[in-house]
Amino acid sequence: MGREPFEAVMTAHHAEIYRYLRRLTFRSAEAEDLSQETFLRAFRAYRALPPDANVRAWLFAIATNLFRNSLRAAKRRRAAYDGVRGRGREDDGDGPDGVAQFNEARVAVEAVIDVLPAKQRAAFVMRKVHELPYDEIAKSLHCSVDAARAPVFQAFRKIRHSLEDAQLPSAEGSA
Amino acid sequence: MSPSVTSCRAIQPDLVATATGDAVPGAEARVQEHVAACRECRDELDRYRSIDRIVGEIRRAPVVSDRADIARGDLEWRLAELKRRAVTARVWNSPLGPILIARSDQGVALVEYMDSARGIEASRVLRRAGIEVLEDGTETEAFYQQLLEYLSGERTRLAWPLDYRFAGSDFQREVLQATAALPYGAVVSYARLAREIGKPTATRAVAQALRRNPLPIVVPCHRVIGGTGALTGYAGDKLSLKERLLSLEGVPVVRARRDPRISRDSMYVVADHDREYCVPTCGSLSTLPLWRLTLFGSRDRAESAGLAPCTSCRPDLHPISA
Numbered sequence: 001m002g003r004e005p006f007e008a009v010m011t012a013h014h015a016e017i018y019r020y021l022r023r024l025t026f027r028s029a030e031a032e033d034l035s036q037e038t039f040l041r042a043f044r045a046y047r048a049l050p051p052d053a054n055v056r057a058w059l060f061a062i063a064t065n066l067f068r069n070s071l072r073a074a075k076r077r078r079a080a081y082d083g084v085r086g087r088g089r090e091d092d093g094d095g096p097d098g099v100a101q102f103n104e105a106r107v108a109v110e111a112v113i114d115v116l117p118a119k120q121r122a123a124f125v126m127r128k129v130h131e132l133p134y135d136e137i138a139k140s141l142h143c144s145v146d147a148a149r150a151p152v153f154q155a156f157r158k159i160r161h162s163l164e165d166a167q168l169p170s171a172e173g174s175a
Numbered sequence: 176m177s178p179s180v181t182s183c184r185a186i187q188p189d190l191v192a193t194a195t196g197d198a199v200p201g202a203e204a205r206v207q208e209h210v211a212a213c214r215e216c217r218d219e220l221d222r223y224r225s226i227d228r229i230v231g232e233i234r235r236a237p238v239v240s241d242r243a244d245i246a247r248g249d250l251e252w253r254l255a256e257l258k259r260r261a262v263t264a265r266v267w268n269s270p271l272g273p274i275l276i277a278r279s280d281q282g283v284a285l286v287e288y289m290d291s292a293r294g295i296e297a298s299r300v301l302r303r304a305g306i307e308v309l310e311d312g313t314e315t316e317a318f319y320q321q322l323l324e325y326l327s328g329e330r331t332r333l334a335w336p337l338d339y340r341f342a343g344s345d346f347q348r349e350v351l352q353a354t355a356a357l358p359y360g361a362v363v364s365y366a367r368l369a370r371e372i373g374k375p376t377a378t379r380a381v382a383q384a385l386r387r388n389p390l391p392i393v394v395p396c397h398r399v400i401g402g403t404g405a406l407t408g409y410a411g412d413k414l415s416l417k418e419r420l421l422s423l424e425g426v427p428v429v430r431a432r433r434d435p436r437i438s439r440d441s442m443y444v445v446a447d448h449d450r451e452y453c454v455p456t457c458g459s460l461s462t463l464p465l466w467r468l469t470l471f472g473s474r475d476r477a478e479s480a481g482l483a484p485c486t487s488c489r490p491d492l493h494p495i496s497a
Contacts, residue, residue, distance in 0.1 A: 006254075010247070010250070010251075010254075014243070014246075014247050014250070015243050015247075018242075018243040018246050018247070019243065022242070022243075028242050031242075031246070032242065032245065032246040032249065035243075035246050035250070036246060036249060036250045036253060039250050039254070040250070040253060040254065040257060043254060043257065044307070044309060047263075047309060047310075047311045047313075048310075105225075105229050106229050106232055106233060109226065109229045109230065109233065110233060113233075127197070128195070128227075128230045128233075128234065129230075129233065129234045131234070134197075149188075149192070149197070152195075152197065153187075153188050153191050153192065156191045156195060156223060156226060157187075157191065159226055160219075160222060160223060160226060163226070
């Protein structure tokens with residue numbers, strides 16, 4: 001088997017997948033669980049992966065699936081508690097929050113990203129933070145390439161509409 | 176010309192894509208044409224560019240990754256645990272029909288005769304075991320090649336690392352380990368094996384333990400027979416395979432009243448733990464019960480097992496006449 005050992009895959013991609021999940025989830029414990037589950041699943045399926053597959057995109061797809069499944073499960077659980085609102089992102093020093101203090105607009109943007117619906121959040125973070133190509137995002141979301149563009153567009157629109165014009169310096173002004 | 180509301184709305188996806196570096200071919204030109212005539216959308220384009228820059232900052236922000244390291248450490252531990260428990264398996268074709276070979280990181284854990292060449296999910300043992308099974312032949316292919324050599328008679332030993340995890344009990348494990356020590360071309364009775372492991376009354380339990388041998392061929396339970404010399408049983412209903420494996424090793428099998436049995440009269444004999452083998456007519460050997468004997472199909476096999484010819488009868492000079 002000419003494929004690189006799975007340990008090398010972990011070394012190359014674990015930090016990034018963890019970071020991706022950390023941005024999608026609200027608690028670092030959840031990101032830890034989901035990133036572990038992502039790689040355990042990947043390990044089981046790794047032997048069957050075609051040799052020319054894009055391993056990075058494949059890991060993102062597994063992580064995205066697990067994230068969306070966990071969200072569905074959480075929704076069911078939340079329905080049982082009913083009406084618990086105002087879930088806040090836990091500040092464990094892991095996020096860029098400390099640095100963000102300096103930048104009101106950035107804090108605002110991150111706050112919007114945090115409350116995007118799951119599919120938009122996953123698509124947006126994959127595209128804009130991890131810079132995955134749309135065809136790979138489409139695989140993660142089980143949709144067409146065109147359909148993968150839509151949630152990213154919607155996410156930008158939401159960010160735009162949640163910000164006051166004053167929070168957005170013009171392109172010339174801030175360059 | 177002032178663009179209509181609809182066209183402003185229609186240009187939105189292209190406008191956002193252009194501002195954020197995601198424009199499809201042609202979109203940018205459409206946007207430029209539109210904003211040249213529409214101040215509102217031009218401002219909008221600038222705002223989206225600002226948002227994209229903020230997002231770029233988020234992307235480039237350094238991530239404190241101590242938590243990621245903790246997650247990574249836990250993951251490595253769980254992966255090691257998974258690998259320790261898991262087996263990889265594949266079903267191979269052989270002259271004896273489809274055979275599944277499974278191995279763990281400790282060694283070959285399972286050799287299973289399959290009723291069909293379907294995948295590993297048809298394995299009764301693996302299904303019952305409830306463990307992680309990864310379908311993969313790369314780690315068992317070398318064993319499979321050796322097995323083919325063995326079944327063609329080119330090889331007389333399968334020196335495989337073994338993992339007895341599918342032994343149901345310590346007792347079964349003990350029986351399997353004693354069986355694994357039986358030399359090529361030799362046969363003993365279940366009763367003899369029971370004595371070998373220090374449980375002379377456990378003949379039936381020994382037979383049961385071998386009936387569920389998770390490692391047939393490499394743990395050669397086919398070399399263990401009934402007290403009358405009858406082959407008795409093998410891997411459920413596969414008595415003909417036992418006959419085949421014994422014949423391959425040069426053990427003479429005859430059919431008496433349709434039941435296959437070894438031909439004791441044409442086999443060389445070792446009593447108890449003697450270091451010498453002899454013809455079956457030597458001294459009192461012909462009167463000894465089977466549980467005291469190890470039988471060999473040929474002198475070569477006996478000598479390969481480290482035995483010397485009996486110095487009185489000299490079976491090396493006077494072999495059993497065919």
